[in-house]
Amino acid sequence: MPMSGVKVLDLSRVLAGPWAGQILADLGAEVIKVERPLSGDDTRHWGPPYLANDAGQETEQSAYYLCANRGKQSVCIDMTTPEGQAQIRQLAADSDVLIENFKVGGAAKYGLDYQSLAKINPRLVYCSITGFGQTGPYADRPGYDFLVQAMGGLMSVTGEPDASGEQVGGGPQKAGVALTDIMTGLYATIGIQAALSERLHSGQGQQVDLALLDVTVATLANQASNYLVGGQIPQRLGNAHPNIVPYQSFVVADGHCIVAVGNDQQFARFVDVLGLPELAEEECYRSNVQRVLNRDRLIPKLQRAMLERPRDEWLALFEQVQVPAGPINNIDEVFENPQIKAREMVVEMEHPESSALKLVANPIKFSRTPIRYSRPPPRLGEHSDTVLSALSSINKTQS
Template structure:
């Protein structure tokens, strides 16, 4: 249940999406208080239930099918199973649409139109409906029919061109980022567009259609580096772990670990040269501008800094840099992240009751929107089991037990 303090309390979302990008968008709406009803295929469910390398262990031999992909993108949702290829399934969906504010889907372009479940058809039932389609390349154009996955767009949109080891160094070449960042950002863009459409509807009473593409997100994500190219006409090089706003900004090696240093302003760099007891580096003609430190003589400067930094353990290095007012951070492995005092203070590890998990709970990643003072994002329920809420939702639509059982026998649900 949501409370009246939730930003999207009273908003109902039909989530017909699968895998990652669009489910993330629906989850954000759920975190903000919307009633999100996830539509899944009977017996199979969301393809994302099988993605990733880990799954939440179930109690008493239950297979939760809560993979890492599914678990991170489907909390605060109710799951119903529904075969929309059958007339009875279409009837259920249309009844749901009549009660809904938002529908999110990520089927192939034109796929749902075959069943009368496209925007033009459903908006006649509910003119206030906000219908959001999430695809790889968008609804129109020469590539609209192609499938799309995160890694493809990291390659296509330019992110891999600016991520990876610089040319001329061992192992040089482009790299994909570890997480599925294009998917994740597309999910956020999906939620943002829907919330904008809800505000528009609040003013005008009109619903609308939203066309979200991973391609668009992937190009926009290259952000200031892509803007650098548009301004200069020159493609910036890959910088490895180097910052792309100036220098020095990179990993530095200590006696017992690694620290990330950012001393990209002239003042931060001056303080660093004093801390290193090498103030002459501040006026050295190789390093006396941000451009030289961050690009043309970057490798030389980092060699000098690393020679100095290797004298100290990580804790001492962080303390020295902090005292000098120079931004830095300890490099953390994933287990180390959860030991960080500030991570613990912000309660970013959100232990959530899970009735079907062997442990009785699942640890989730808290929403970055949880610190809103009046209407914070909250985690109210763990990701659902497949079809966990089918009877509950159909009863809300007026179906009695006998009809629900009949639909089950017909393999509609």
């Protein structure tokens, strides 16, 4: 597999760090997850729901924990003790990568910071994930996904717009998943892989510093650029797009659907299906620039037409003329979608407490080295004896 032979020591918990560790495990790395004795990763207790065993009884494996810890070994170590610290140092000495999400300075209290571990393993790639990074005036603050979605501007562009100075639609909204944590896990994975690649030339490891706030700002993408380049402060537009029109949801006869018109040719085909072909010839709607400037006049006309047919009828008509459109699926509809099934986006694994654990698959598809799912998310301390006895054997051999 692509990362076979890479050893990862995962000291992180909750989501951003564990997400990075799971990706590396999916790619073939050996990942050892260090957890607190008795309680383990916080997310083990973030339920319900919890996994049911083959007898239908609820286990201690929360759905939240299961989503981010596939492919790892779980080892319980009390790092507040000298013995635990020594064990982690031994594991780090034999690792290529370490992932941690302590508060700034937290790892140093135990002698497990980058500077300390680099002395015993100069090749170590040490990835630190915090709310605000290792530097700056906010470095000592704790950071959480929800908080940082707000501080980083993401919530200011998510949700329904204000009307006449009054809030409608609930005002600013966070994303429906912990998107900042997920994106930070992805950036952490990229940073780790880049540092491993650089190590091939230098022979040296380094610290990779990831901040939830930095990642949130980076992923504002076109909205950030709208401000930096155009001087425009982006506002909430609900399901509409700031730079493309029409690119939004519409109410139809039996619910809602999405239309994503990306160019002028698609717009002409779209309004032709609606029975409004003349709109594509009007100067104020002919180009996307004009449609953005005149969206308040255009959208009501399109919306009135969209109410005339049910969703599936519209979608069939749009597909015939290659106008991008789709339904707003519930999660159950997502996993019943034939495309999702064809892409094998659900993986079924045998868990010690359930013979048919279902998880979302990794979306990366390799032509030669496909991802293999051989290790389910571990039970707390499931591999402690194996891993720690191996350390004891090394100590005896060295002595």
